[in-house]
Amino acid sequence: MSLDTDRAAAAFAASTDWTVGLEEEFAILDSETLDLVPRFEDLRDTAAAGDPVLTESISGELISSEIEIRSGRGEDLADALARQRDHRRRLFELAAARGVLLGSTGTHPWADYREQPNIDTEHYRRVVDGLQYVARRNNTFSLHVHVGVKGADRAIRVCDRLRAVLPTLLAVSANSPYLDARDAGLHSARSQSFTKSFPRCGIPDAYGSWDEYAKYIDFLTHTNSIVEYTQVWWSVRPHFSFGTVEVRICDAQGTAAESDALAALIVACVAQAARDEDEGRAGGIADGALSRRLLEENFWRAIRFGMDGKLIDYATATEKPAPAVVADLLSWTAPMRAELALPEPALPALNGAQRQRRAIEAGVSMEEVYITSVQETRQTYAQEVPTR
Numbered sequence: 001m002s003l004d005t006d007r008a009a010a011a012f013a014a015s016t017d018w019t020v021g022l023e024e025e026f027a028i029l030d031s032e033t034l035d036l037v038p039r040f041e042d043l044r045d046t047a048a049a050g051d052p053v054l055t056e057s058i059s060g061e062l063i064s065s066e067i068e069i070r071s072g073r074g075e076d077l078a079d080a081l082a083r084q085r086d087h088r089r090r091l092f093e094l095a096a097a098r099g100v101l102l103g104s105t106g107t108h109p110w111a112d113y114r115e116q117p118n119i120d121t122e123h124y125r126r127v128v129d130g131l132q133y134v135a136r137r138n139n140t141f142s143l144h145v146h147v148g149v150k151g152a153d154r155a156i157r158v159c160d161r162l163r164a165v166l167p168t169l170l171a172v173s174a175n176s177p178y179l180d181a182r183d184a185g186l187h188s189a190r191s192q193s194f195t196k197s198f199p200r201c202g203i204p205d206a207y208g209s210w211d212e213y214a215k216y217i218d219f220l221t222h223t224n225s226i227v228e229y230t231q232v233w234w235s236v237r238p239h240f241s242f243g244t245v246e247v248r249i250c251d252a253q254g255t256a257a258e259s260d261a262l263a264a265l266i267v268a269c270v271a272q273a274a275r276d277e278d279e280g281r282a283g284g285i286a287d288g289a290l291s292r293r294l295l296e297e298n299f300w301r302a303i304r305f306g307m308d309g310k311l312i313d314y315a316t317a318t319e320k321p322a323p324a325v326v327a328d329l330l331s332w333t334a335p336m337r338a339e340l341a342l343p344e345p346a347l348p349a350l351n352g353a354q355r356q357r358r359a360i361e362a363g364v365s366m367e368e369v370y371i372t373s374v375q376e377t378r379q380t381y382a383q384e385v386p387t388r
Helices: 003-013 040-050 052-057 077-097 122-131 152-173 189-195 210-222 256-278 292-308 322-339 352-361 366-381
Strands: 020-030 058-060 066-070 100-103 142-148 236-239 244-251 310-313 318-321
Touching: 003 152, 003 210, 020 077, 020 256, 040 052, 040 058, 040 066, 040 077, 052 058, 052 077, 066 077, 077 100, 077 256, 077 366, 100 366, 142 256, 152 210, 152 236, 152 244, 152 256, 152 292, 152 310, 152 322, 189 244, 189 292, 244 256, 256 322, 256 366, 292 310, 292 322, 292 352, 310 322, 318 322, 352 366
Parallel strands: none
Antiparallel strands: 020 066, 020 100, 020 142, 058 066, 142 244, 236 244, 310 318
């Protein structure tokens, strides 16, 4: 095994079950036009001059008009949420002080990707150099949730099981109907733009064991396909440094309540998948034996129709309305939600894509739809900041 996979196995051996880390990506917007504006470096440098807590919790992403906020390691979901809420407040206060707004949808409706400068870091220079158009085209925003899982083999098998629930989580989180100044006709244009374009992205194969996953990473390394493990962008993956299972399938959420609810649901899914693995349960909602080609059918349905569509129940080979599949997911996770005292996810009646698509169907302009979303984001992620 390579040095990285050896160290990663040790990280999982030392990991603690159900620690939680949250990562939320926001678009940086001109306060008048709501266009993307490259102000990450300004926000970072201003934070560095006066807010050490915020400095530690923000990070750059591919483009200079994007900023990520991270909770850091929480001992449980409640701790991670408390940390993230404090970091959000600080970030939104900083943005207001610097005269910019923050958006939280999976894509920006009309921004031209050709006009977005990339941030100048070694990692992202490597990404852009290696992927060219595919990287430059990726102006997207998402929510990532890390959950501690002890044991490398166990973490891989949890990832295997979670493959089957990824499309449902995407349907719940869908929040990007627009791309390139057009109604894409999708619920998650972000997934089509990013997840369907990047290599080693989307729903992974099942690996079965840490040895098999390590062989895959070593193969990629030795064939000069990757130079660091973070170039494996699967929608669920073991994180080598943190000893966590990282779920990366979700669009950024328009409101803080939706982001919190989705985080709670993901933590419950990871914990329940681990419990099923520990108890030797096969099949069911989190069937780790399902092939990638079958799971892709639900993945596409989630991209196209989100919560307004139907998903396939693989056990019966029948279609079910997406809300019914979500209800099944809540039922499946109920034991671990009870054991860990996790809140029942307070999912809205209509998610972000549904709210936007209802407005689109009513004839509301793209600009007004986005203005409403930005206002929701500002009011809920940092309620003390006055509404635009």
